[in-house]
Amino acid sequence: MGIVNVTPDSFSDGGRHAAAAEAVACCDRLVAEGAGILDIGGESTRPGSQPPSVEVELARVLPVVRHAVTLGVPVSVDTSQPVVIDAVLAAGADIVNDVRALQLPGALAAVAAHASAGVCLMHMQGEPATMQLAPHYRDVVDEVRAFLAGRMAAAQAAGVGSTRIVLDPGYGFGKSQEHNLTLFARQHELLALGRPLLVGWSRKGMLGKLTGRTVDERQAASVGAALAAVARGARIVRVHDVAATVDALKVWNAAGLGSLPTSQDHNQDRRTSP
Ligand code: 8Y7
Numbered sequence: 001m002g003i004v005n006v007t008p009d010s011f012s013d014g015g016r017h018a019a020a021a022e023a024v025a026c027c028d029r030l031v032a033e034g035a036g037i038l039d040i041g042g043e044s045t046r047p048g049s050q051p052p053s054v055e056v057e058l059a060r061v062l063p064v065v066r067h068a069v070t071l072g073v074p075v076s077v078d079t080s081q082p083v084v085i086d087a088v089l090a091a092g093a094d095i096v097n098d099v100r101a102l103q104l105p106g107a108l109a110a111v112a113a114h115a116s117a118g119v120c121l122m123h124m125q126g127e128p129a130t131m132q133l134a135p136h137y138r139d140v141v142d143e144v145r146a147f148l149a150g151r152m153a154a155a156q157a158a159g160v161g162s163t164r165i166v167l168d169p170g171y172g173f174g175k176s177q178e179h180n181l182t183l184f185a186r187q188h189e190l191l192a193l194g195r196p197l198l199v200g201w202s203r204k205g206m207l208g209k210l211t212g213r214t215v216d217e218r219q220a221a222s223v224g225a226a227l228a229a230v231a232r233g234a235r236i237v238r239v240h241d242v243a244a245t246v247d248a249l250k251v252w253n254a255a256g257l258g259s260l261p262t263s264q265d266h267n268q269d270r271r272t273s274p
Pocket of ligand 1: 045078198
């Protein structure tokens with residue numbers, strides 16, 4: 001899954017049009033590099049950020065979605081807003097990637113109304129503006145698993161069948177370095193929920209903490225994290241550096257490491273798996 005950001009620094013129309021043109025070019029480039037899914041986002045959810053208005057978010061993403069749906073890969077939109085969900089699915093987007101796991105009023109119904117739409121339900125503690133101030137868990141893996149189970153049940157109750165759902169532990173979203181690493185070490189436990197895992201480590205702060213690299217220097221760390229995430233059962237990796245990640249996964253698969261792990265495989269010794 002290749003990341004396409006449409007978040008101009010400038011709120012002027014000029015900034016918005018420039019950002020849309022850049023995002024359209026980014027879609028083309030990521031598909032050429034081998035992305036299997038595009039993830040288009042108009043809300044920065046980096047720690048400390050405030051959400052834009054729904055109107056601004058929609059004006060950012062809709063023109064990019066209209067282009068992306070012509071490229072022959074599934075299109076995901078990173079949003080929490082029911083109005084945006086409804087508009088992008090009507091425009092032909094395939095997946096809603098919601099860091100708030102469809103908790104905003106009307107979000108479940110908006111996804112349920114489009115029978116073929118998929119959804120990624122992600123765990124986050126708190127909200128982006130404040131989530132990194134004091135993250136706290138009794139047991140991070142148990143709490144993330146219980147949250148995702150609850151959101152999956154809510155989605156199913158609203159009419160979103162389980163085969164439409166993928167789950168995401170939400171690395172970096174209301175989690176300390178220790179929380180992230182504990183969750184990563186035990187990521188395979190989330191496979192017990194019975195749905196594919198989507199994982200995003202690309203260029204995130206914890207890779208900076210591990211390597212001492214600035215955000216622009218984290219490509220190698222991000223590729224390493226993507227492979228490690230796949231080794232721990234991730235089926236979809238959300239990345240900026242698509243070409244490098246695709247190359248790494250080709251080698252991974254050629255080495256026979258590519259078979260899709262199940263929770264049962266992970267409960268056995270991995271070395272004895274066929
Ligand atoms: C994730 C995400 C971001 C993630 C899913 C960033 C929108 C922060 N991270 N969505 N979005 N999972 N599903 O650094 O980990 O890319 S934004």
